[in-house]
Amino acid sequence: MSKTSIKISSEVLNLQECYDFVADPSCGGIAVFVGTVRNATQNKEVTQLDFSTYKPMALKEMQKIADRILKKFGITKIAIHHAEGLLKISDVPVIITVSSPHRKAAFDACQYAIDTLKETVPIWKKEYFSDGEVWVNAHP
Template sequence: MIQIKLVDQIELNDIYSFLQHPEAGGMDLFIGNVRNHAQGKDVVKLEFEAYEPMAISEMNKLAEIAAKKWPLKKIVIVHALGVKQIGDPVVVIGTSSAHRQDAFESCRFLIDELKKSVPIWKKEYFTDQTVWVNAHP
């Protein structure tokens, strides 16, 4: 089962509950948070925007690739949109499988590919300027 979402706020307990499966002995979660620095500068906050229909479509494609490559029980890809403060979770990738190696490998694949292909853009608010980051297409 696959869960793909763009949300205002990430609920980590809901994601953990979704990933549970009686046949899953391994569960891997990647949580990307807003940090207080980037490029040697102090970050005040971040803002995320997306081309939502295409972002959902691309995240689904990535999940389907992972589901074919690894024997996964569940996959979750959730990205937050809007303004986020230091410490807020902004992206969560999770997989569950019978064995930990499949969960680790698939989770890494999903976050790496999301950063390459999903149209989500980040604006960094520094103490002295604001910059759009082209980390995504």
């Protein structure tokens, strides 16, 4: 039985799928992070976002993060799902769910997952405004 669910999809992400994957009777806590597209950044109105990936490497890096979290935080299961393509305001580009016997490990692991994903996974975001567009966090 797998302890990780890693996905990059152009389809709408499914929170219930991620939650169901990590749910386990041995766990007293499930932490959930749902990233949403907001309508403003740096005092500019955002109209949409476009996420691009180098999918083979991104999936590999996401799996590395999940494997590291399993060891480092002693969690039971983790799901990391990310969207690619054009997303509108209020759409969901990322969902992370983590289950653990104790809540603190679940919260810590969830935060570590999103922070590390944003720093190391080759997923790039282009923000669109009414007066132009800009690539954001063009790394790694």
